[in-house]
Amino acid sequence: MSPSRFLPVPAWARHYDRSTLGADLLAAVIVTIMLIPQSLAYALLAGLPPEAGLYASIVPIILYALFGTSNALAVGPVAVVSLMTAAAVGNVAASGTMGYATAALTLAALSGAMLLALGLLRMGFVANFLSHPVIAGFITASGLLIAASQLGHLIGVPVSGHTLPEMLASLWNGLPETNLPTLLLGAGATAFLFWVRGGLAKILQKAGLSQKAATIIARAGPVLAVAVTTALVAGLDLEAQGVAVVGEVPQALPPFTLPDVSPSVLAQLALPALLISIIGFVESVSVAQTLAARRRERIDPNRELIGLGAANMGAAFSGGFPVTGGFARSVVNFDAGARTPAAGAFTAGGIAIAALALTPLIHDLPKATLAATIIVAVLSLVDFSILRRAWRYDHADFYTVAATIALTLLFGVEVGVSAGVLLSVGLHLWRNSRPHVAEVGLVPGTQHFRNLNRHDVALHDKVVTYRIDEALWFANARFLEDLVLGRLARSPEVTDIVLMCSAVNAIDLSALESLEAIDKRLSDQGVRLHLSEVKGPVMDRLKGTHFLEHLSGRVFLSQFDAWCALCGSAKRAEPAAE
Amino acid sequence: MSPSRFLPVPAWARHYDRSTLGADLLAAVIVTIMLIPQSLAYALLAGLPPEAGLYASIVPIILYALFGTSNALAVGPVAVVSLMTAAAVGNVAASGTMGYATAALTLAALSGAMLLALGLLRMGFVANFLSHPVIAGFITASGLLIAASQLGHLIGVPVSGHTLPEMLASLWNGLPETNLPTLLLGAGATAFLFWVRGGLAKILQKAGLSQKAATIIARAGPVLAVAVTTALVAGLDLEAQGVAVVGEVPQALPPFTLPDVSPSVLAQLALPALLISIIGFVESVSVAQTLAARRRERIDPNRELIGLGAANMGAAFSGGFPVTGGFARSVVNFDAGARTPAAGAFTAGGIAIAALALTPLIHDLPKATLAATIIVAVLSLVDFSILRRAWRYDHADFYTVAATIALTLLFGVEVGVSAGVLLSVGLHLWRNSRPHVAEVGLVPGTQHFRNLNRHDVALHDKVVTYRIDEALWFANARFLEDLVLGRLARSPEVTDIVLMCSAVNAIDLSALESLEAIDKRLSDQGVRLHLSEVKGPVMDRLKGTHFLEHLSGRVFLSQFDAWCALCGSAKRAEPAAE
Structure with missing residues (x-):
């Protein structure tokens, strides 16, 4: 067994030349710009301080670049995993406490250990037991939960709970305390981001840009929204009028942190960590496969497990939280021309510079803007067409999807995805037990x-x-x-x-x-x-x-x-x- | 849906005549004689007072006769289910307390409710997920556990624990306190019963009896052992020398009892009840099917669930504990000529007479004799040949069986059978996920x-x-x-x-x-x-x-x-x- 089995760097490093370096650097700059607001937003979604999002985008990316096999996958905090983190960690500690941040580290460490173990045992096949309809249903329901959880930031009232009824009830109760400036900023940012996503790319194309370039520029929309709303808050001193802002963010490289390994915390977080690992792996590997196939390249799922495991381990020891390969940013990375995992390492460098130098600039960034970027991003995950497809193809599949969606919305992410897996496996076993x-x-x-x-x-x-x-x-x-x-x-x-x-x-x-x-x-x-x-x-x-x-x-x-x-x-x- | 769907009596009652009555009565007398020592012994195994064994053989048998579909199945306490009862109830209350007996009733009620539900929902197929190798491994390991648990009665020292290491350790610690008269009685009874099983049938056949008659008479060996050892204890006043006896048994018909339905007890007993239901159903239905096929008859597995569910419900409300169809006694019932479920009802009558009239006679019955009947009965369950068969056919099956046996011995019946089911289903899914x-x-x-x-x-x-x-x-x-x-x-x-x-x-x-x-x-x-x-x-x-x-x-x-x-x-x- 050659050492390159676990450390694939040499394979691409040997042929690394100036033109590859140029392509990777360009992609890294573009992804860095896109990743900064995303990292802050997903930290907010996970219930963590904004810097945790930046930290989760530095060491993990470098470790994935060393151990992963995809040339285009961009690793970092993603929406669904951040939501699952909030749900899991919220059961162990209250948001905002030290225990909460430590529990997030523990969750990343557990998930990293599980991914590494699965990879070393070559057990990537366990992810196959998450069927397409279950994933589709789960992602759709998660998108709705995420959007609901962010609506509070948009109107300036806190939203609590991990199920749709809880969130909607707390939103309803908070409605009378709506903060008008926050609402205006939030609604404006949301409308702008929707327009960027829908109309801007077309306008840019008409103006003569290639489709790729137009799409990449449109992806930077959130950066513009961040800049404008931050300037508004600073200029009009909206913080004094009750607009919640990101606030003080330390100007520092990721700290060295230790997860909490007390047995009771590990026991409480074991199942969520497993679910996060599997969901994260499936998401990541399907993006990586899609992008690899476009260039007739191959990825190795078992080595992907090791890459993602290392990334999560890195997150645990550097102030982060569970990470995985993100769909949108990987596509941007790919379209921007990333050719090797080195692009990821350069992205990490970019984020590190931001963490060191740019954090004072985001003091006045309103949380409403971050919520708007999340809402716009996740609504593209919501896709009920799977219900129609499943109904047409096989009613039993339909019931599995419908149950997954309903249970996720009503009882939270862990119950939803577990029930979906059990239902689909049970259904398969039941069919197998009644042969034709x-x-x-x-x-x-x-x-x-x-x-x-x-x-x-x-x-x-x-x-x-x-x-x-x-x-x-x-x-x-x-x-x-x-x-x-x-x-x-x-x-x-x-x-x-x-x-x-x-x-x-x-x-x-x-x-x-x-x-x-x-x-x-x-x-x-x-x-x-x-x-x-x-x-x-x-x-x-x-x-x-x-x-x-x-x-x-x-x-x-x-x-x-x-x-x-x-x-x-x-x-x-x-x-x-x- | 005709009423006969759930109450099959009319089907056989319509054609009931004098000759059927004669055959059923004869079979009932033979099974009653065999069932009395067995009922007492399995109550002892379950950690319950001896009368519980008699009570578990009255109302449940009548209810099975009303709702079941097998003409030969003899329902009552059986070895493996009694062992599982002891393991489950032992976690809720200490043996000998009121809480213990009540928990046994609750277990029977839960198991009855589950069997009824599975039957009404026509979900008998769930039992199919217990594979033959898992059952074979589980029964073999249970046989060893049961034998180990009874060795203490044979030497007159208490044996505690629900796993083989625990039992052997407590047996080893008790060895110095061995009671010599108990050991002599126990060893004598065991040797006699082994001889009855092995040699007596052959001698009777040589003496001119048919094979069937010889086998049936040999099955009555425990009654002889009971009579002789009871007489010895009474005649030599061995109780004064420390021989543990059955003691005072109330002279009464089954009492009306109520199970404990407090949520905490129900929660603790739910999983054991499910396992007992499935194991009991599988055992019972395979005996019933084997016997039915010999006469080109059919049984209906879903109605069997209802029959067994009703029997367990009956046990819960009449001072019993979980019951199912027993292999040995059903074969005797069949060989003795039982033609309809009425034979079962007559057996219940016989046991009721025993409970009313004969209990004073068993005051001096030594527990060592009962332990000897259990040991001799269960050692026929121990069969390691499944390991060789599985190894030859498919190594993966071998590992499943070996794990089931090892886990049952080391961690008890619940862990063992659950692990066996999960392993075999997991193995099937794994194979299915890697198609040829x-x-x-x-x-x-x-x-x-x-x-x-x-x-x-x-x-x-x-x-x-x-x-x-x-x-x-x-x-x-x-x-x-x-x-x-x-x-x-x-x-x-x-x-x-x-x-x-x-x-x-x-x-x-x-x-x-x-x-x-x-x-x-x-x-x-x-x-x-x-x-x-x-x-x-x-x-x-x-x-x-x-x-x-x-x-x-x-x-x-x-x-x-x-x-x-x-x-x-x-x-x-x-x-x-x-």
């Missing part, structure tokens, strides 16, 4: 066997053939037993039962024991059990057991062989059946 | 396509065909994406990828979205995606979506069609490839 089985007959004039309910096929009154369209395993073993024995109880004249196994991809030990039990019970009743078209790998396993020796009937290579051997008189019987 | 996929080529001179690693097949350098041997669902959707995109990254010359779907039994919404993503990414790279041999039900679903419109390639009816259309030049190219 067709009683088949011979299509006259051919060697094909088809479902007797769908086709006009020849049958034999003493020979019953079932085609099983599913692997046989413990949860459906009894189903087959019930089916065969039930059929026999109804048709005592049957002498032979054939199981056509062309679609049986596996038979586990429980299913084998069921087959033995079925065979035993059938022999007790003088009925023989046969198999046909058993797949190679399945046959290999069966040959290692005594099942084939004891089998009352035979194993036929093809179903047609079985028909010929067992229904020799069938062709003569056929006219009578017509 | 083969790259296939044309077998020359045929229309068949086979795995290129196993067969000498014709290939085309620009067309890659994968045969997928698994339903596509969310957990393996990403696997397919990785596979296809990885292949393409390695072979940039490829222009067409065909997915051969002959063994794809289903495609869920996540997998559909993955297919769309794969198609999109392939088109971005100028590669077309095709499908072949899509099954009817899957095709029906796909037709309801936009996938087929947007698909860059085509859907071919057969893989050979795809080959002909895409590899038209293949036959010319072939010689060059050789």
